[in-house]
Amino acid sequence: MTMRxxxxxxVLSAAAAALALPAAAAxxxxxxxxxxxxxVTDISRKIYALHMEIFWVCVWIGVVVFGAMIYSIVxxxxxxGAVADTSLVHNTKVEVIWTVIPVIILVAMAVPxxxxxxxxxxxxxxxxxxxxxxxxxxxxxxYLDDGVTYYSHLDRLSDAARELGSGIxxxxxxxxxxxxxxxxxxPNGVKVRLxxxxxxxxxxxxxxxxxxxxxxxxxxxxxxxxxxxxxxTGMLRGNCAELCGRDHGFxxxxxxxxxxxxxxxWLKNTAAEQKQAAAPAATPTATTxxxxx
Amino acid sequence: MAxxxxxxxxxxxxxxxxxxxxxxxxxxxxxxxxxxxYLIFACTMFFIGGGAAMLIRLELFQPGLQFLDPQFFNSLTxxxxxxxxxxxxxxxxxxxxxxxxxxxxxxxxxxLPRLNNFSFWIxxxxxxxxxxxxxxxxxxxxxxWTMYPPLVLQNGASFPMLIFSVHLMGASSILGAIxxxxxxxxxxxxxxTLLRMPLFVWTWLITAYLLIAVMPVLAGAVTMLLTDxxxxxxxxxxxxxxxxxxxxxxxxxxxxxxxxxxxLPAFGIVSEIIPTFSRKPLFGYEAMVYAVASIAFLSFIxxxxxxxxxxxxxxxxxxxxxxxxxxxxxxxxxVFNWTATMWKGSLSFEPPMLFALAFLFLFTIGGFSGLMLxxxxxxxxxxxxxxxxxxxxxxxxxxxxxxxxxxxYYWLPKWTGRMxxxxxxxxxxxxxxxxxxxxxxxxxxLGLAGMPRRIPDYAVQFTxxxxxSSIGGFAFGLAxxxxxxxxxxxxxxxxxxxNRAWEGAHGLEWELPSPPPYHSWTTPPSAAxxxxxxxx
Numbered sequence: 001m002t003m004r005x006x007x008x009x010x011v012l013s014a015a016a017a018a019l020a021l022p023a024a025a026a027x028x029x030x031x032x033x034x035x036x037x038x039x040v041t042d043i044s045r046k047i048y049a050l051h052m053e054i055f056w057v058c059v060w061i062g063v064v065v066f067g068a069m070i071y072s073i074v075x076x077x078x079x080x081g082a083v084a085d086t087s088l089v090h091n092t093k094v095e096v097i098w099t100v101i102p103v104i105i106l107v108a109m110a111v112p113x114x115x116x117x118x119x120x121x122x123x124x125x126x127x128x129x130x131x132x133x134x135x136x137x138x139x140x141x142x143y144l145d146d147g148v149t150y151y152s153h154l155d156r157l158s159d160a161a162r163e164l165g166s167g168i169x170x171x172x173x174x175x176x177x178x179x180x181x182x183x184x185x186x187p188n189g190v191k192v193r194l195x196x197x198x199x200x201x202x203x204x205x206x207x208x209x210x211x212x213x214x215x216x217x218x219x220x221x222x223x224x225x226x227x228x229x230x231x232x233t234g235m236l237r238g239n240c241a242e243l244c245g246r247d248h249g250f251x252x253x254x255x256x257x258x259x260x261x262x263x264x265x266w267l268k269n270t271a272a273e274q275k276q277a278a279a280p281a282a283t284p285t286a287t288t289x290x291x292x293x
Numbered sequence: 294m295a296x297x298x299x300x301x302x303x304x305x306x307x308x309x310x311x312x313x314x315x316x317x318x319x320x321x322x323x324x325x326x327x328x329x330x331y332l333i334f335a336c337t338m339f340f341i342g343g344g345a346a347m348l349i350r351l352e353l354f355q356p357g358l359q360f361l362d363p364q365f366f367n368s369l370t371x372x373x374x375x376x377x378x379x380x381x382x383x384x385x386x387x388x389x390x391x392x393x394x395x396x397x398x399x400x401x402x403x404x405l406p407r408l409n410n411f412s413f414w415i416x417x418x419x420x421x422x423x424x425x426x427x428x429x430x431x432x433x434x435x436x437x438w439t440m441y442p443p444l445v446l447q448n449g450a451s452f453p454m455l456i457f458s459v460h461l462m463g464a465s466s467i468l469g470a471i472x473x474x475x476x477x478x479x480x481x482x483x484x485x486t487l488l489r490m491p492l493f494v495w496t497w498l499i500t501a502y503l504l505i506a507v508m509p510v511l512a513g514a515v516t517m518l519l520t521d522x523x524x525x526x527x528x529x530x531x532x533x534x535x536x537x538x539x540x541x542x543x544x545x546x547x548x549x550x551x552x553x554x555x556x557l558p559a560f561g562i563v564s565e566i567i568p569t570f571s572r573k574p575l576f577g578y579e580a581m582v583y584a585v586a587s588i589a590f591l592s593f594i595x596x597x598x599x600x601x602x603x604x605x606x607x608x609x610x611x612x613x614x615x616x617x618x619x620x621x622x623x624x625x626x627x628v629f630n631w632t633a634t635m636w637k638g639s640l641s642f643e644p645p646m647l648f649a650l651a652f653l654f655l656f657t658i659g660g661f662s663g664l665m666l667x668x669x670x671x672x673x674x675x676x677x678x679x680x681x682x683x684x685x686x687x688x689x690x691x692x693x694x695x696x697x698x699x700x701x702y703y704w705l706p707k708w709t710g711r712m713x714x715x716x717x718x719x720x721x722x723x724x725x726x727x728x729x730x731x732x733x734x735x736x737x738x739l740g741l742a743g744m745p746r747r748i749p750d751y752a753v754q755f756t757x758x759x760x761x762s763s764i765g766g767f768a769f770g771l772a773x774x775x776x777x778x779x780x781x782x783x784x785x786x787x788x789x790x791x792n793r794a795w796e797g798a799h800g801l802e803w804e805l806p807s808p809p810p811y812h813s814w815t816t817p818p819s820a821a822x823x824x825x826x827x828x829x
């Protein structure tokens with residue numbers, strides 16, 4: 001939070017008042033939307049730390065480089081009588097220094113980035129697998145081991161307000177364009193694996209608080225995972241991040257994070273509901289093998 | 294206009310008897326006439342592409358859809374990119390190359406004048422075809438300028454128009470690039486060795502090689518799209534054994550060198566302007582040449598950093614992260630050398646220098662966000678958000694576009710023999726420099742806070758910065774209207790000016806009269822003149 005505040009102060013001192021708001025209120029206040037959120041997983045915090053590290057590296061390089069430029073502009077003005085030193089055209093020592101220093105900085109940045117990346121790519125030892133299918137325009141979630149499947153679309157209030165010239169003030173719609181009819185429900189404290197694919201064109205499943213963005217590509221299955229802190233429950237919101245046609249801007253993602261116990265109850269109830277709903281359609285003999293999965 | 298030349302010059306080898314009226318332009322083989330047409334074409338496209346940008350910013354001014362259908366919005370973002378990249382920036386560079394390369398290397402004209410005519414005249418047809426797709430069933434292409442399948446295959450009648458116009462643009466670029474290479478390699482005056490060439494010529498030589506290397510790759514990729522759509526192939530369809538991600542690999546193998554095609558000539562122009570207005574030779578000339586060559590080489594091995602989220606093997610991601618970070622080194626060398634050129638100089642701040650300085654500061658900011666984007670785990674959060682939009686607009690608008698503006702303001706007195714209204718151009722600069730930041734800086738915040746790119750409507754917490762960005766956009770757009778006004782006013786009523794329009798200017802173009810003769814160097818410049826020009 002302090003880092004975030006520092007950044008905000010640096011880039012926009014004018015918004016200082018808004019920054020005094022606590023994190024929860026900042027979510028709603030536009031002027032305070034300046035930086036990545038830290039998120040609710042170990043990985044998302046590591047990404048945030050990496051982001052801030054490279055940001056400060058850039059700031060310090062900027063201070064030095066822009067400082068030298070501004071100094072030159074102020075100090076060596078012809079109008080102030082500056083006379084050019086035309087012999088200053090080459091200096092091997094300086095040139096070697098300003099080649100080697102960036103190399104060192106880059107290596108120093110590459111190491112933590114690579115380490116985090118290796119961790120992100122480790123999709124082993126997961127506790128729950130959900131298949132995510134992007135389609136034009138919404139998401140399908142399938143709990144592979146429990147026979148639960150459902151679709152998730154933009155919620156109806158947002159959908160009505162987003163029509164061209166609807167006359168509905170988006171600000172009056174709760175979580176405008178970031179709300180769905182049925183969120184993805186996941187447990188906290190469990191390593192959840194996502195198998196992500198696309199039904200028609202390429203989409204991208206992105207929830208920034210989970211630190212996950214992965215393309216949903218028709219014909220291919222991508223893997224991603226997250227493990228929400230076991231202290232967190234609540235709603236996380238994201239979007240499709242790959243242009244996927246007319247309603248690309250209208251296929252949000254909502255993740256409902258519950259405790260393990262709540263989640264298990266929900267999953268059991270939903271599985272039972274879905275089985276019941278499917279039962280009349282199926283012949284009695286077919287029901288038994290289908291439910292075994 | 295310069296008719297008297299034709300009669301004044303009696304010598305046999307003077308080919309100054311140019312046709313008049315429309316024939317002068319349609320049959321044009323003169324590098325200056327063709328350069329002028331390229332620049333007028335680029336400027337026209339800049340305003341058409343800018344018009345699309347204004348509509349985009351208008352719709353994004355507040356949440357909810359007020360003006361545009363989402364599909365039309367997608368067409369606008371797609372066409373804005375295609376028009377600006379292939380219609381505005383690339384033809385502007387070719388126009389500047391046409392005007393300046395023969396003058397700068399001591400040649401009478403470009404090496405292949407008829408090819409030159411052809412490469413220009415392809416463009417109006419290509420863009421008429423592309424822009425007319427707004428009026429066919431299904432509207433203009435709406436799948437993004439990156440043309441990713443399967444989405445791009447969903448375009449209606451505009452799809453084959455898109456493919457064919459991309460082929461035409463590619464052909465035009467390749468022909469233009471061949472002409473540049475042949476001119477530089479064969480038409481240099483005796484004594485104009487490679488390492489005496491001005492940086493603008495150097496950067497264009499390297500750019501031309503990049504164009505020749507990658508435009509055919511783009512042509513191949515879009516041809517595969519065409520056959521996938523019409524002839525039943527499945528290059529990019531998984532159901533038939535193809536792979537949609539393969540298109541992205543091929544596209545970005547073209548696309549990343551393309552990014553440098555857009556920016557390298559700007560490096561060259563800035564490398565001419567900063568020494569001129571610092572009254573001091575370019576610092577580390579050879580290092581600058583090698584840095585450009587290294588950047589060009591690296592551009593071939595970083596392409597997949599545009600697609601870290603497609604699900605590549607860990608080793609590939611690490612490779613592309615490291616190769617991308619490497620680019621920071623030669624780019625850093627360039628920025629440091631430009632700064633060192635100003636160090637202990639004697640600086641003055643005419644419009645070309647102002648644009649070059651804004652380039653220096655703002656391109657560096659774009660470089661910083663580029664470095665951030667190279668870090669794969671962080672890129673997962675930045676990818677396809679407004680952070681990326683901010684990044685590439687920082688390198689393309691205050692980068693490439695300011696580079697072009699700087700170049701035009703630098704050489705316009707040479708071309709016309711007249712000085713433009715410096716005060717008005719300074720206004721143009723300050724309005725552009727201020728509002729380009731109002732326009733694009735808040736987009737960093739929007740991206741980090743979670744706003745995806747290419748969306749016509751957004752969640753309400755993004756309202757404030759979008760409004761700021763739109764206001765910056767409108768003001769920036771309006772300020773650009775000053776530019777054609779300043780140029781026309783200069784041509785019509787500028788104060789006549791001598792050979793060397795700027796006190797500190799070096800290079801062969803400044804040894805010629807202003808305006809220069811129709812065929813720039815009919816006799817090669819002497820060794821003494823070349824030595825005076827090559828100030829490093």
